[in-house]
Each structure stands twice: as structure tokens, then as C-alpha cells.
Amino acid sequence: KETDRRPGDVLAEIHALVDEGVQEITLLGQNVNTYGVEFGDRLAFGKLLRACGTIDGLERVRFTSPHPAAFTDDVIAAMAETPNVMPSLHMPLQSGSDAVLRAMRRSYRSERYLGIIERVRAAMPHAAITTDIIVGFPGETEADFAETLRVVEASRFAAAFTFQYSIRPGTPAATMPDQVPKRVVQERYERLVELVGDVAWAENKRLVGTPVEVLFAAGEGRKDAATARVSGRARDNRLVHVAVGEGAERPRPGDIGTVEISYAAPHHLVADGGITGLRRTRGGDAWDARHTPQKKLIGLGLPKRVAAPAG
Structure with missing residues (x-):
């Protein structure tokens, strides 16, 4: 049996994740298009997508998996009209x-x-x-x-x-x-x-010759070290490998920039012309905080007050 979480609970969890530096979330369900049937709102999923669009700091929203039998036009409209729904x-x-x-x-x-x-x-x-x-x-x-x-x-x-x-x-x-x-x-x-x-x-x-927005991420490009590239996902979720010019600012995982596609393969895209409009994000800040070595404080002990002997 499918059980629907209340929209308020879902949105509260998303807010908590965004506060921790999360920028992209995926709404997951066995059949997301039937979301809301349990509490009597067959349009609930489209409304949930639109509500995600009001969350400051939430850059990208995806969902999986819809079912062809239940896919409705209100969800298509919500996808098209909500900027952070990919x-x-x-x-x-x-x-x-x-x-x-x-x-x-x-x-x-x-x-x-x-x-x-x-x-x-x-x-x-x-x-x-x-x-x-x-x-x-x-x-x-x-x-x-x-x-x-x-x-x-x-x-x-x-x-x-x-x-x-x-x-x-x-x-x-x-x-x-x-x-x-x-x-x-x-x-x-x-x-x-x-x-x-x-x-x-x-x-x-x-897509060759067109600009795409890339959200950079760690672990997306297995050959990044050898090719001096960084990798991430375009808004449409295509994998993009991006060259960073010598002396250019290197994006952190979580940062967002625009690149022009210079080459296309069946399963990835390449942008060798560098990054424009690099935006340092809260997600990048959170990645920095997790990966910056923390100073260790070493206690030397506290002085003890010893009472003088009586007499």
C-alpha cells in the first residue's frame, strides 16, 4: 500500500536540508503522480513542486518516478513554470x-x-x-x-x-x-x-555551441585529475566535463557556473572554453566547511588550588 507523507512534513525536511547547505533534492515515490490520493488531493504533487519553488537556496528539484498512466498536465505546467524544477x-x-x-x-x-x-x-x-x-x-x-x-x-x-x-x-x-x-x-x-x-x-x-548551467559536484568525473577538468550536471541532468583554464578560479562542489558546450559524446558533454559567471554558493561553502582541516585545541590542564596545611 502506498502511503503519502503530508506536504508540510516534506517541505520541512527540505528546509532543514537547505539550511545544511543542500542545493538539490529529488522527490521520490513509487508513483509520484498519485501523491495526494491518500489525503484527498489529486493535484497535490504539482502543488508540492510549486511550493519547492518558494524555498530560498534550493537550486534544483527533480523527481522520480512518474507513471505514464497517471501523468497529468498540471504536473507538466508546474515543471515548466517553477524555475528550480529541472x-x-x-x-x-x-x-x-x-x-x-x-x-x-x-x-x-x-x-x-x-x-x-x-x-x-x-x-x-x-x-x-x-x-x-x-x-x-x-x-x-x-x-x-x-x-x-x-x-x-x-x-x-x-x-x-x-x-x-x-x-x-x-x-x-x-x-x-x-x-x-x-x-x-x-x-x-x-x-x-x-x-x-x-x-x-x-x-x-x-547542444554543441550552446550555453548550459552546470552545478559542479565531487565524483562525477573519473578522469578529472588526468584531464584537468571539473565535472557536474546541467539543469537537464546531462553530465558535463569542464576545462578550467590556468589561473582561473576553480569551482568547488556545489558552485554553479555557465559553460559553452564544445563537444558531445553519447553519454556526456565537454566544455573546453572555461567557465563564465561562476557563482559561489552556500553549497560550496558547506563543502569547504566539511573539507577544511579543523584546528585542534590541546588542553594543558587547569591550575589546581591547593589549600595550605593547617598549623
Whole structure:
């Protein structure tokens, strides 16, 4: 059973985190679009997003995961109209085939899914959309798989988490007829991964020459030390590796700056032209405070007052 926390409790927790230097939060739910049903407000999630927009110091808000069957236009409007709600959306597809979605007992179909994406992009043209896809569900035919490829191309995903179906004992799918042979699943999986990479790369190439805002973070770039770059996430959650010129101010994790994209790869962007408008933030200050060595005070003891002997 899903249980909804009250908006006031959620917002109080966010305020407490921001007071500690947190700048980005992710609202998490099994299905965030049904948030509020338990306390009688079906528009509660959109209202919660808008309330996050009033919190001073909260730079970025994301959420996961919405369900295509319950995604509503008031949430799209809240995303588009609330500046600190990011233009990124992770919405599981699972399959582009209506027959497979029916077999999975999913309550949406591919055209509804594509309709949501169309409305999201109408409100936020530069939104980055990511998804989850399963290949080889029992009964999946080559025609079904072709439908998945069609939806991937139409959706222009920035990235996709792709999985091969495998039998899990105790699940309804484990005993379904028409289990797809492993070699067929593997072959389809490889074709899907290749297409997802091509689509993501094409989407990333659109950004070359454009400015993007980056929130810098520790641990995002494994090769930063070797390449003399720093890394972070764009507003749409794309990974960006940024060159810092010799003598230029180096951003701290938590700081925010604008860069121009000079190169695009399938899974990341590169900005070699330096950073403009670097903004030192409370998040950066908090990172400094956690990583600056603290002076240790060494007590030498306190003088003791000794009473003189009687006599």
C-alpha cells in the first residue's frame, strides 16, 4: 500500500536540508503522480513542486518516478513554470509494443506515452527525457521489438536504462508461454543499446555551441585529475566535463557556473572554453566547511588550588 507523507512534513525536511547547505533534492515515490490520493488531493504533487519553488537556496528539484498512466498536465505546467524544477523527466517505457505492455499488465499504451512526451516538450522544448526498457519479455515477437525501436526513435531519449528479461521464480512471467530464447534476447538487446546510443548522441550534438548551467559536484568525473577538468550536471541532468583554464578560479562542489558546450559524446558533454559567471554558493561553502582541516585545541590542564596545611 502506498502511503503519502503530508506536504508540510516534506517541505520541512527540505528546509532543514537547505539550511545544511543542500542545493538539490529529488522527490521520490513509487508513483509520484498519485501523491495526494491518500489525503484527498489529486493535484497535490504539482502543488508540492510549486511550493519547492518558494524555498530560498534550493537550486534544483527533480523527481522520480512518474507513471505514464497517471501523468497529468498540471504536473507538466508546474515543471515548466517553477524555475528550480529541472527540465528532466525519467519515465519508464518498458516496451513500445502494446501487446507486450498488456502482457506486462501495464495500464498505458505506447501512444499515450508518446503523447505525454509531446506535451512535455511543448512546455519545455529542451527537456531531457530518460527511461527504462526491458527486452525479451515472454511472447515478444520481432514485430513487438520493432515497435519498441520505433518509440525509442520518436521519443528522442537522452538516455535509457536497458535490461534483458530473465526468468524470476515466483513471478507470473516465469510460467508464461513463449519464453524468448536467450540468444534472441541478446541480439535484440544489442540492437536496442546501439539505437539508444545513437539517439542520445544525436540529442547531445544539438547542444554543441550552446550555453548550459552546470552545478559542479565531487565524483562525477573519473578522469578529472588526468584531464584537468571539473565535472557536474546541467539543469537537464546531462553530465558535463569542464576545462578550467590556468589561473582561473576553480569551482568547488556545489558552485554553479555557465559553460559553452564544445563537444558531445553519447553519454556526456565537454566544455573546453572555461567557465563564465561562476557563482559561489552556500553549497560550496558547506563543502569547504566539511573539507577544511579543523584546528585542534590541546588542553594543558587547569591550575589546581591547593589549600595550605593547617598549623
